[in-house]
Amino acid sequence: MHGLLRRLFAPRWQHPDPEVRRKALQQLDPQQTEQREALMALANDSDSGIQLAALLALDDLNGLLAAYPQHAQDEAWFNALCQRITGVEGHVDLQQRQACASTLTDQRLLNAIAMQGDNLGLRLVALERLTDEEDLVQQACHNSVAAVRHQAAERVNDEEQLKRLLREARRDRQVVRFAKEKLTQLRNDAQWLTDQQAQREHLLAQLEQHARAPWEPLYGGRFRHLEREWQQLSHPPSVSQEQRFHQAVLSCRKTLHDHETQEQARQQSLARRAEAENTRDQLLEGLEETLEGLTHASELTAQDIDSLRAQRQLLGQRWQSLSDLHPPNETTQKRYSQALKQYEQSMEAWQRWQAVSPAVEHALVNNAHDELAEHVATCQWPATLSPPALLVQAQKQLAAQQTAPPPSGLSLNAMTAELDNFEHLLERGAFKSASRLHQRLKPSIEALTGNDAKPLKSRLKHLGARLAELRDWRGFVAGPKREQLCASIDALADDQHMAESALDRHHRQLVKEWKALGDAAANREQSARFRAASDRIHERLAPWRAQLDQEREANLHGREALCEQLETLLSQPAEDADPDVLREIRDKARHQWRHYSPVPREHSEAIGRRFGAIRHRLQALIDQRAEQIAAHKRALIEQVQALQSDTEQPLAARITRTKQLQQEWRSLGRAPKGEEQALWKSFRSACDQLFAQRDAQKHEQATRQQQTLEQLQTIIDEMEGWQPSHAHESAQLETYLASINQLEPLPRNRRSEGMQRRLSGIVRAKRERLSRLDIVSKVQQWHALLPLVNAHLEADQRALNGEGIQEVEIPNEITTHLSTAFNEAHQQRNHARLSATLPLLDEQQRALEEQLARLRVHLSLLALGSVKQRDEPLRLAIQVERLNSGLHTERSKTDELDEVLVALLALGPMPYRLWQQEVNELDNLLGRLARPPQP
Known part of the structure; x- marks a missing residue:
């Protein structure tokens, strides 16, 4: 009804x-x-x-x-x-x-x-x-x-x-x-892009071909030209092109580095070879000069032989060590062989003379001519070597006592040979030796008879004339020379300002020149004058020479202490001794050895042999430790090569392990010289390949991150352009946020941070707009429920007027579905009307007024954010309730509006007069809330 x-x-x-x-x-x-x-x-x-x-x-x-x-x-x-x-x-x-x-x-x-x-x-x-x-x-x-x-x-x-x-x-x-x-x-x-790609492919092909080519003088310039051409191309390469370019560059740089290493090693080898050749020539020249000096000396002494033996030993040691590093050329080797041969002849002649010298001396004392001749013949002293003083005396005695003609046949041949030797001495200018030989041959040849002796006598006469000419010439030259030498040594003896070292050097030079003159233009006055001046120099140099002897003794003690230190080091070597440290010890030991020079001559050979043995042991220890380090480095190379093919481990872990191996490589010493560069080349090549994989992965990761940022930029731009017009479009916002979450994690850089800040602002703005649209929808829902509100107001007014109490049904014009809260409020309003005491008491009337005013103030806070001065107590009470209710759960503005509207519907029974007092302000506030947000 x-x-x-x-x-x-x-x-x-x-x-x-x-x-x-x-x-x-x-x-x-x-x-x-x-x-x-x-x-x-x-x-x-x-x-x-x-x-x-x-x-x-x-x-x-x-x-x-x-x-x-x-x-x-x-x-x-x-x-x-x-x-x-x-x-x-x-x-x-x-x-x-x-x-x-x-x-x-x-x-x-x-x-x-x-x-x-x-x-x-x-x-x-x-x-x-x-x-x-x-x-x-x-x-x-x-x-x-x-x-x-x-x-x-x-x-x-x-x-x-x-x-x-x-x-x-x-x-x-x-x-x-x-x-x-x-x-x-x-x-x-399109044409430019095609040209760029074609140019990149052409450059890549040239660079890869260049990487496979061997080194040539223009290799580095060609490589730099290709690299510069690649960098000048503006279009970015693809990932595969970048990897190919990086690999080709590594190969080219490796070729250049290998050549530089080889060239440096070659230059060092040439420098060492030149130094060795120079040292070898100096040593060889010293030995040749000594041998030449023995040939022109007035007499041969044991001191000369000892000096020759020591020089030969030093030459042998240095020659062998230099030959181990760099073999000598054919000419130098021939000179060395010739010098050794001459040395061996001299030493053999000296040993023969040492064996017969006591017998020769005994025969001279006893005037035993036959024994003396036999012993002199047994000695077989070389004609090119200056004889000792005792041998000269024996030869003179034999020449003086030899009056009988020599036997024919073999004796004539011997005389011919002696004349040949005599002529050779004259050609060389060896006046003293030639004069002795002439004195010995002249009696023998003049005593010969027969037709066979005439050529010998004629030749002896001719050679004697040449000897006289040589004597005259030596006298002509030696006379002024002797006077000059006497004047020079007198001036040297009178010079009190010259340093001792310079004085000794000049004195030795003058004595050497004096002895070189032999007996040419010799006289007793000049000899006495020269000897007196020399004695004065010796007296003056006596303290200096004593000081030099002390320095030699100190140098000897220093060399002995150095040998003892090295022997102590070598007796207990450390198992992990660094070969570089040992090489430094070796070099410093050589430097100190040279510093402790000179030493006494009688101890020089023994201490030299001792130091040579120590140096050999030290070098053996260095080679042993260097070989151990080389084995360790080969193991490191194998580990790096194994890391290249180990695909189970992540690349980052392999790179970290490679860096640890590099640190371990640096902590090791050097391998043997010929092997260190090859090992380093292999190790570096293996490490470079791993780092190339890392660079390629970084480039790929950077590309992915760039793509991620581009996708994020696209989503942000789409979100910024999206303007929701209904509250139910919040699902679209969640779809955007889900798409963004799929891009996590984002790269950490300035662009990403800026995009995230922009995204936060956009999301906040969209949520505010959706919240505002939700509020608008709530107000629209209230407007749609106005027929129900008006029906309740009419029923309340009839009940208050005593016209009967009836339950309000939901009008048919309300087509929207009532939410649970509004449906409960509708039932509560009906129940309040049915259970209310009618007419309303004053207290009930004031309670209704207070509740309605409270809802109005609450709505005013939601719409305007402020209230009138008379409503300030209600605002404070509402704020306290809002704070208390928000302690455990977060309440949105939409939820508060929904509660206010539900409470407004449930409030009753409401006198129509009271409602008319507040309805206009309520409509204004709801109208403010119903305004759609501006885009």
Whole structure:
């Protein structure tokens, strides 16, 4: 019965029949408040035609936009919305229409707005939202506004669409020009890209071929040219091209480094070879000079033989050590062999003489001519070597006593040989030896008889004349020379300012020159004068020579201490001794050995042999430790090579292990000299290959990170352009955030941080907008429940007037589904009416007023954020309640509004007078909350 009455007395715009509601809608005036509310209610009608007519009558563009997605396929909705936005119908201002157009995503609608808009700015806003290039081509060809055509043409980038634009855009030459320029630019860009790729491939092929080629003088210049050409190309290479380039560069640099190492080693080898040759020549020249001096000496002494033996031993040691490093050339080897041969002859002659010298001395004392001749013949003293003084005396005695002619045959041949030797001595200028030989041969040859002796006598006479000529010449030259030497030594003896070392050096030189003159132009006065001056120099140099002897003794003690230290080191060598440290000890020992020089001659050979043995042992220890280090380094190379092929371990772990192996390599000493460079080359090559893999992985990771940032940028741009128009679109925001979470983790750099800050701002803005739209939907839901509220107010007023208490049913015009909270509030309102004491007591009246005022103040806080001064106590109480309720759960503004509206519906029974006092302010506050957020 109640439903029938309600249908009978309900307004026609609430009639169940859509046709009745449509006719009633045409009679409603939006200028009147109650009829406008009816139109607003019809804007949510279930019939799409009625809903569209109500929105058009209200001129509600926002409503049309909000409802358009559900009716996008309806042509009437499309035409109506298009006419409202383009300005053909309605009275919406331009700014609002532009704002609405900036939020549209429907391409068909945007196309229509760009074609039919009544304002250039509106058309450009719609054009900016177009994304399909076919639509842009359509606008560029057929839009009636030139500015729109030009902007649309500027945004076309696809080659096929540009060709279409060039064919169809005949009415606008500037559009045609845009299309031609872009097509030309695209072709140029494509050609440029092809050229860049071709150049990179060509350079890569040349660089890879260059990496495989052996070194040549122009290798480094060619490599730098190719590398510079690669860097000058502006288009970035691909990942595979970058890897190929990096590998080729490593190979080229390895070739250059290997050549530099080899060249440096070759230069060092040449320098060492030149130094060895120079040292070898100096040693050999010293031995040759000593042997030559023995040939021209007045007599041979044991001191001369000892000096020769020591020099030979030193030469042998140094020659062998130098030959182990660098073998001598053929000429130097021949000189060395000749010098050794001459040395061996001299030493053998001396040993023979040492064996017969006691017998020769005994025969001279006993005047035993036959024994003396036999012993002299046994000695076989070489004619090229100066004889000892005792042998000279024996030869003189034999020459004086030899009067009998020598036997024929063999004796004549011997005499001929002696004459040949005599002639050879004259040619050499050995006057003293030639004179002795002449004195010995002259009696023997003159005693010969017969025709066979005549040639010998004639030759002896001729050679004697040459000897006399040589004697005269020596006397002619030696006389002034002796006088000069006497004057020089007198001046040297009288010079009190010359240093002792220089004095000794000049004195020795003068004595050597004096002895070299022999007996040429000799006289007793000059000899005595020279000897007296020499004695004075000896007396003056006596303290200095004593000091030199002390220094020699000190140097000897220093060499002995050095040998003892090295022997102590070698007796207990450390197992992990560093060969570099041992090499440093060896070099310093050599330097100290040279520093402790000279030493006494009688101890020089023994201490030299001792130091040589120690040095040999030290070098053996160095070689042993260097070989151990070489074995260790070969093991490190094998480990690095194993890391290259170990795909089970991550690359980062392998790189870390490689760096540890590099540190271990640096902590080791040097391997043997010929092997260190080869080991280092292998180790470095293996490490470079691992680092090349790391660089390639980093480049690939950087590329992935760049792609990730580009994807994030795309999502951020899409989110920024997305403007939600309904609260239920929050799922789209969560979809965006889920897409962003899939890109985690993001790279850490300035660009990523900036993008994240921008994303946080966009997300916060979108959440605020969705929250505001949710509030708008709550207010709209309250407006939809106004028939139910009015029904409760009418029932409350009838009950308060005593006209009977009745339960209010949900009106039929409320088509929206009531939430659980509102349904409970509806039941609570009915129960409050049924259980209330009527009429209301004053206390109940004041309680209702206080609760209604409290809800108004709460709503004012939500809408305005402030209240009037008279409502300040209520604001404080509400703030305390909000703080207490927010301790455990976070309450949003939408939840608070929902609670206020539910409480407002449940509050009753409400006198109509009390409601009328507050309803206007409540409507104003809800109107503020119902304002849609600006984009």
